[in-house]
Amino acid sequence: NSTQDVHQLQPSLHGVYLNKTKIAEGGKKLKKNWTSVWVVLSANELRFYKESKQEAVGSLKSGHKQEGVDLCGAVVDWTTEKSSRKNVFQITTRSGEELLLQSDDYPTVSKWHDAIKKTADRSFSA
Ligand code: I3S
Numbered sequence: 001n002s003t004q005d006v007h008q009l010q011p012s013l014h015g016v017y018l019n020k021t022k023i024a025e026g027g028k029k030l031k032k033n034w035t036s037v038w039v040v041l042s043a044n045e046l047r048f049y050k051e052s053k054q055e056a057v058g059s060l061k062s063g064h065k066q067e068g069v070d071l072c073g074a075v076v077d078w079t080t081e082k083s084s085r086k087n088v089f090q091i092t093t094r095s096g097e098e099l100l101l102q103s104d105d106y107p108t109v110s111k112w113h114d115a116i117k118k119t120a121d122r123s124f125s126a
Contacts, residue, residue, distance in 0.1 A: 013115050015040045015052055016108060023082060023090075024098035032083075032100075037067075039101070041115055044072050044123040046091070069093050076117040089113045091120075 018039050021032045038049040047068040049055050073094035082090060087109040088102045103109040 013041055013111065015055065016112060017052075017103075018109065018112065019085075019102045020048060021100050022097065023100055024096070026096050034102075039112065041112075041119060044119065045070055046116060069097060069099065070095070071116065071120040072123040074120040076113065076120050078113065089116075091116065 016039050017036050019034050020037045020039070021034045022030055023032060024030055038052045038055060040047045040049070040055055045068050047055075049067075069091060070093060071091075075090075075092045077090055079088055079090045079100070082088065082100055083102065085102050086104065087106050088100050089109070091097075091099045091101065093099075101109070101112070103112075
């Protein structure tokens, strides 16, 4: 399946804890609420789980609450203006959702930024 394909291309990118906050939805600005989430990159989608072990549970139990964003046509870029934190990048989805993702560990966040941006760019041109 396509999830496996992505993992085979990028075996080190199975999952990671990043800090996440939504800053806008449907053109409306939201109050920030940074939380740590387990992030999984699949074919055209980024999924968020409270904890890494919920990833397995989520795939077994349908109806288990699962958050995610469609990366198709999304814009992914570093930002220094939207937060005072370091290593922050923004994802703006085609539906107008704006998210910030961050980690103090630059090598980790940089690797994820690159993979997410590549996925968004590739799914846009497909
Ligand atoms: O963009 P802002 O409003 O300066 O974001 C900060 C606030 O969301 C703040 O919450 P309170 O308004 O309840 O104090 C958060 O604690 C901060 O983390 C936000 O700023 P950073 O720079 O961390 O994204």
